[in-house]
Amino acid sequence: MNVIVCVKQVPGTNEVKMNKETNTIIREGVEAIINPFDTYAVEEGARIKEETGGKATVLSMGIPSVAELLKETISVGMDEAVLLSDRAFAGSDSLATSYALSMGIKKIGDCDLIICGKQAMDGDTAQVGPGLAEKLGIPHTTYVRKIEEIKDGYIRCQRMTEDGYEVIEMPLPAVITVVKEINEPRLPSLKGKMKAKKTEVTVWTADDIGADKALCGLSGSPTQVVKTFVPEHNVDSEMIVGTPEEQARNLARKLLSMQFAIQVQEDE
Amino acid sequence: MDYFLTEEQQMIKEIAARIAREKIKPVALKYDEEGIFPRDIVKILADSDLCGVYIEEEYGGFGGGIFEMALVVEELSKACGGIALSFAGTGLGAFPIILFGTEEQKQKFLPDIAAGTKLAAFGLTEANAGSDAAGIQTTAVLDGDEYILNGTKQWITNGGEADVYTVIACTNREKGARGFSAFIVEKGTPGFSFGKKENKMGIRASVTSELVFEDCRIPKENLLYREGMGFIVAMKTLDRTRPGVAAQALGIAQGALDEALKYSQEREQFGKSISSFQAVQHMLADMAIQIEAARALVYQTCRYIDSGAKVFSKESAMSKVFASDTAMKVTIDAVQVMGGYGYMKEYPVEKMMRDAKITQIYEGTNQIQRNVIALEMIKELKGK
Numbered sequence: 293m294n295v296i297v298c299v300k301q302v303p304g305t306n307e308v309k310m311n312k313e314t315n316t317i318i319r320e321g322v323e324a325i326i327n328p329f330d331t332y333a334v335e336e337g338a339r340i341k342e343e344t345g346g347k348a349t350v351l352s353m354g355i356p357s358v359a360e361l362l363k364e365t366i367s368v369g370m371d372e373a374v375l376l377s378d379r380a381f382a383g384s385d386s387l388a389t390s391y392a393l394s395m396g397i398k399k400i401g402d403c404d405l406i407i408c409g410k411q412a413m414d415g416d417t418a419q420v421g422p423g424l425a426e427k428l429g430i431p432h433t434t435y436v437r438k439i440e441e442i443k444d445g446y447i448r449c450q451r452m453t454e455d456g457y458e459v460i461e462m463p464l465p466a467v468i469t470v471v472k473e474i475n476e477p478r479l480p481s482l483k484g485k486m487k488a489k490k491t492e493v494t495v496w497t498a499d500d501i502g503a504d505k506a507l508c509g510l511s512g513s514p515t516q517v518v519k520t521f522v523p524e525h526n527v528d529s530e531m532i533v534g535t536p537e538e539q540a541r542n543l544a545r546k547l548l549s550m551q552f553a554i555q556v557q558e559d560e
Numbered sequence: 561m562d563y564f565l566t567e568e569q570q571m572i573k574e575i576a577a578r579i580a581r582e583k584i585k586p587v588a589l590k591y592d593e594e595g596i597f598p599r600d601i602v603k604i605l606a607d608s609d610l611c612g613v614y615i616e617e618e619y620g621g622f623g624g625g626i627f628e629m630a631l632v633v634e635e636l637s638k639a640c641g642g643i644a645l646s647f648a649g650t651g652l653g654a655f656p657i658i659l660f661g662t663e664e665q666k667q668k669f670l671p672d673i674a675a676g677t678k679l680a681a682f683g684l685t686e687a688n689a690g691s692d693a694a695g696i697q698t699t700a701v702l703d704g705d706e707y708i709l710n711g712t713k714q715w716i717t718n719g720g721e722a723d724v725y726t727v728i729a730c731t732n733r734e735k736g737a738r739g740f741s742a743f744i745v746e747k748g749t750p751g752f753s754f755g756k757k758e759n760k761m762g763i764r765a766s767v768t769s770e771l772v773f774e775d776c777r778i779p780k781e782n783l784l785y786r787e788g789m790g791f792i793v794a795m796k797t798l799d800r801t802r803p804g805v806a807a808q809a810l811g812i813a814q815g816a817l818d819e820a821l822k823y824s825q826e827r828e829q830f831g832k833s834i835s836s837f838q839a840v841q842h843m844l845a846d847m848a849i850q851i852e853a854a855r856a857l858v859y860q861t862c863r864y865i866d867s868g869a870k871v872f873s874k875e876s877a878m879s880k881v882f883a884s885d886t887a888m889k890v891t892i893d894a895v896q897v898m899g900g901y902g903y904m905k906e907y908p909v910e911k912m913m914r915d916a917k918i919t920q921i922y923e924g925t926n927q928i929q930r931n932v933i934a935l936e937m938i939k940e941l942k943g944k
Contacts, residue, residue, distance in 0.1 A: 479578055482609035482622060485571045 293344035293404045293442065296397055297337040298351050298424070299330040299365065301358045302414045314383050314510065315517035317414060326361050329409030331368075332470050335477040337407050338369025340442060347371050349400055353381055353392050359493040366491045367484035368477065374400060378497040383510035386415070390423030392508055395501040397428065405447065406467045410435055421469035432467035433460045437474050561852060563859050565631075572628055575608050576635035584639035591643060591765035592911050597721050598643045598765055605632075605647055606676020614651060615658065619670035625866035626800055630807035630858060637811025638818070641915035642765035644811065646679065648804045649717035649766065652923070653680025655797045656726040656742055660785040665744065669724050681722035683713035683745075683771050684794050691928045693728070693794065694737055698773060700729035705780045707743060709773035712755065717922075719769030720754040723747045726797075727771065728790045740790030744782040751776030762914030799876045800865060802923055806858045806879040809887035809919035810851065816887075816894035816912040817847045823898050823907070834897075843897055847890045854883040874936035877929040884919035884926060891916040 304325040309318045326334075334350065341348040350365045352358050353376040362373035376396050384392065397403060406425075411418035418434065425432030437457060438450040445464050450457040452471050480488075498508055506512060532542050565573065583604055591598055605611055614629040615621025622628065629651050636644035654673050657665055657680075672678035689695035698711025709729055713719075725745045732739035745752055755770030785793055821844055824835035834840050861879040865872050891913040895902035902909045920926045 479582070479604065479608055480575060481607060482571060482575060482613070484609075485575065486568070489567070489571075 293340055293346040293444075294402055295337040295340050295346065295348045296351050296400060296403045296406045297330070297333045297348065297365070297370065298393055298406065298408045298420070299334065299362070300327045300352060300409075300412045300420075301325070301354050301361055302327045302412055308414070310520050315520050316383055320355060320357075324357065324361060326364065327409055327412045327414075329411060329413065329470075329472065331409075331477045332472050332474050333407040333409045334365050334368060334370060335475045336439070336470055337405075338478075339475065340405065340439070341369070341371070344442070346404070349374060349403075351393060351396055351400070352376070353384070353389060353396070356495070359495065362493050363488045363491055364480070366488035367480035369484065373491060373493040375493050375495045376497075376501065377495050378499075378508075380498040380503070380505045380508045383513060384508065385513035385515035386417050386419035386423055387514060388508055388510075388512035390420050390427050391512060392498070392501070392503055393420065394424050394427035395503045396496060397424070399496065399501045404444075404464045405442070406465070408467065408469045410469045410471050418469070421467055425467035428465075428467070430465050430467060431462040432469070433462060434469045436468045436470045439468075439474075561855070563855075568622075568624075569628060569631060572610065572613055572622075572624070573631045573635055576610060576632045577638075579604055579608060579610075580635050580639035584636060584643050588640035588643065588765070588908065589905065589911065591640070593764070593905075595759075595764050595767075597767050598646055599721075601643050602646050602676060602679065611647070611650070611676030612674025615654065615670050615674040616666075619666055620674035621670070625862070626803055627859070627862035627866050630803050630862050633804050633807040634811040634814070634858075637808045638815035640765060641808050641812045641912070641919075642763035644808055645717055645763055645766035646721070648801075648808055649682070650680045650722065651804055652682040652797070652801045653718065653722060653724060653726050655801055656682065656784055656793050657724075657744065659796055659800065660742070660789075660793050661744075662781075664781065665784070669744065673724065678723040679718050679721055680724040680726070681716055681718040681771075682797070683716050683719075683725055683727040685713065685715050686711070687714050691925060693740075693791065696728060696730055696740060698727070698729040699733075700731050700741060700743060702731075702780065703777075706777045707780060707783065709743065709745070709751070709776040709778065711773050713771035713773075715758065715768050715922075716771050717766055717768055719767060719771055720757065721767050725771065726784065726793075727773075728794050729773075731787050731790070735788060737791045738788045740794075741787045742784035742790040742793040743778060744784060745773075745776065745778055749776055749778060761917060762911070763918050795873075798923055799873045802876040802880040802929075803858055803862050803865065805919055805923045806854070806861070806883035809880075809883040809916065810854050810858055812912050812916050812919070813847070813851050813854065813883070813887040813890040816891045816909050816916075817844070817851060819907065819909050819912075820844065820847070820894040820897040820902075823901065827898075827901075840897055843893050847893055850886040850890060854879075854886045858883050874933050877924070877932045877936075880919075880923065881926045881929045881933070884916070887916040887919050888913075 301324040304323040311318050337348045348370050349372045350370040351374045356377050359375050408421035422432050433451050435452045436449045437452040440448045448461045451460050532539050610632050612621030613624045617623040633644050633648045657669050700707045700709050727743050727745050728740050731741040751774045753772045755772045758768040825833050827834045858879045861875045894909040895913050901907050
C-alpha cells in the first residue's frame with residue numbers, strides 16, 4: 293500500500309516574526325521543526341507501509357531548507373521525500389496550499405492513502421487535509437484516532453469526537469487527518485539516520501507539477517490577512533496592603549461592595 | 561571540546577542522547593526506587609539499532625568497536641547509570657564471543673544480541689573469587705559430548721534477564737590459572753537457575769543475581785576458545801570492556817554536573833543565584849575539569865583499542881580508575897552544591913552519587929586496577 297504523508301514546517305520557538313506587508317509568518321532564519329501533529333501522521337504512514345508493504349513518501353511545500361526536515365522523516369520510516377518549493381508558492385493560504393499539494397500528489401501518483409496531522413501548530417486551521425481531499429476529489433475523515441482496518445480499496449477508522457468516536461468506512465484512495473492519540477512516534481534509528489544521510493530530497497517547482505500559478509501563492513489565496521496583532525489584556529488589579537488584619541478587613545469590605553453591585557444588577 | 565567523532569559516531573551519540581533525555585530521564589527515579597528492569601528501554605535501544613553498534617556487520621551489527629559502545633553507555637548514563645547497564649552488561653557478556661567465538665558460535669549468538677532481542681551476561685565472580693579470580697569453585701567436567709557445570713556465580717549483572725551467559729569454570733584444578741575454561745550457557749538449560757536477586761545501594765534498575773548450576777549439561781560446542789584458556793578469555797574481555805565502565809562513570813559524572821550547574825543558576829541565596837559565588841564556581845569548575853580530562857582519556861583509550869592494539873591492559877585500567885574516581889568525587893560535589901535539595905530524592909544527584917560508587921568497585925576494583933597499571937609499568941621497564 294502506497295502512502296503519502298503531508299507535513300508542514302512550523303517555527304520551533306514562540307518568537308514568531310511576521311512579514312508586515314503580507315501578514316504571513318517569516319520562516320527564513322527561524323529554527324524550524326516539523327509540525328508536531330504531523331509526526332503522528334509520519335508514524336502512522338510508516339506503520340501502514342511496514343505492515344502492508346509498498347512505499348511511504350513524505351510531501352511538503354516550503355522554502356528550500358525544509359528539505360533537511362524532510363530528511364528527518366526518512367530516519368523514522370519514510371522512504372522518499374518530495375518538496376514543492378517555488379517563489380510562486382509564497383504566501384499561500386490553506387486553499388492554495390491544498391491546491392499545490394494536490395498537484396504534487398498527482399505527480400507522485402499511485403497512492404492509496406494520504407495522511408496529514410489534524411492541524412498545524414502555527415495556523416491551527418485544520419483545513420489543508422480536507423481541502424486536499426476536495427481538490428483530489430476523494431473522500432476524507434478528520435481526527436482519526438485509530439485505523440481499525442485497511443485493505444485494498446477500503447479503510448475503516450475511528451474518528452475522535454468530543455464525547456467518543458465514530459467508526460467511518462471509506463473507499464481508497466482517501467485522505468485522513470490524525471490526532472495524537474493514534475500512536476507514539478518512534479525515535480530515529482541508526483539505520484534510518486544512515487539512510488536519511490544518503491537520501492536526496494526531490495524538489496519540484498510549480499512548473500514541475502503543472503500548477504496554474506494563478507491558483508498558487510498569494511494570488512491563489514482568497515484569505516488575505518488584514519492585520520496581525522497581539523491582543524491586549526487590560527486587567528485592573530489592586531494590591532491590598534497592610535497588616536494581615538488590615539488586609540482582611542479591606543478585602544472583606546471590597547468583596548461586600550462587589551456583592552452589593554451584583555445584587556443591584558439582579559434587582560434590575 | 562570537539563573530539564572529532566565520525567559522522568556515524570555523532571549519529572550514535574545523538575540517538576542515545578535523545579533516548580536518555582526523552583525516555584530514560586522521566587523513569588529513572590521510579591525504576592531506581594522500585595528496582596524495575598528496563599525492558600521497555602531495551603526495546604527502544606533495539607528499535608534504534610543501538611544494541612549492535614559494537615558487533616560486526618556480518619552478525620547483524622553496525623561494525624563499530626568499543627568506542628561506539630562507550631558513546632552509547634556515556635549518553636544513557638547521563639540519565640541513569642543503572643538502565644545503561646542493561647546495554648553495557650550485555651556488551652560484557654557478548655565480547656567473549658566476539659573475541660574468541662568460533663564462526664558457528666558467532667552466527668548462533670551474536671545476531672540476536674545485535675538485534676536487541678537477547679541480552680547477555682558475563683559470569684566470573686563467585687562468593688570466594690572476586691579480585692582473586694583464581695578462587696573459582698564452579699566446575700565443568702566433560703562427559704561425552706557435554707560439559708556438566710556445577711557451582712554458583714555471584715553478583716551477575718543482567719542475571720535472570722539475559723538469555724546468553726558466558727561463564728568461567730574450572731576444568732582442571734591442578735593447572736591453576738591454566739585450569740579455567742569459558743563456556744556459553746543459554747537461559748532455560750536444565751540445571752541452570754537463578755538464585756538470590758541482590759538489593760543494592762545504587763544501579764538499582766539493573767538486576768544483579770546469582771547463577772546456579774546443578775548438573776547443568778551444555779553441549780561441548782559451547783566451550784569458548786580452548787580448554788584452559790578461560791582466564792585469558794576473561795582477562796582479554798575485561799581489558800576491552802573496562803572503558804565501558806569508564807564511560808558509564810563519565811556519563812554519571814556529566815549528568816551530575818549538568819544538574820548541579822542548572823540548579824546553581826536557579827537557586828538564590830543572599831539575593832543572588834548561588835552560581836555567582838566563587839565557592840560554588842570553583843566546585844563547578846573542578847567538576848568540569850575532571851570530567852573533561854576523564855573524557856579525553858576514555859575516548860583516546862577506546863580509539864587506541866579499536867585501532868587494533870594488542871596490549872592495552874594499562875591504558876584500559878587507567879581510563880576506568882580515572883573516570884570512576886572522577887564520577888565519585890563529582891557526584892559528591894554535585895550533592896554538596898545542591899545542598900539539602902541534593903540530598904533529597906526529588907532531585908537526581910543523590911541517585912547519581914549512589915550509582916557512581918559501583919564504578920570504583922566492579923569489573924576490577926580500582927585498587928586491583930592500580931596493581932595492573934604498576935605491574936605493566938614494571939614489566940615495560942624490564943623489557944627495555
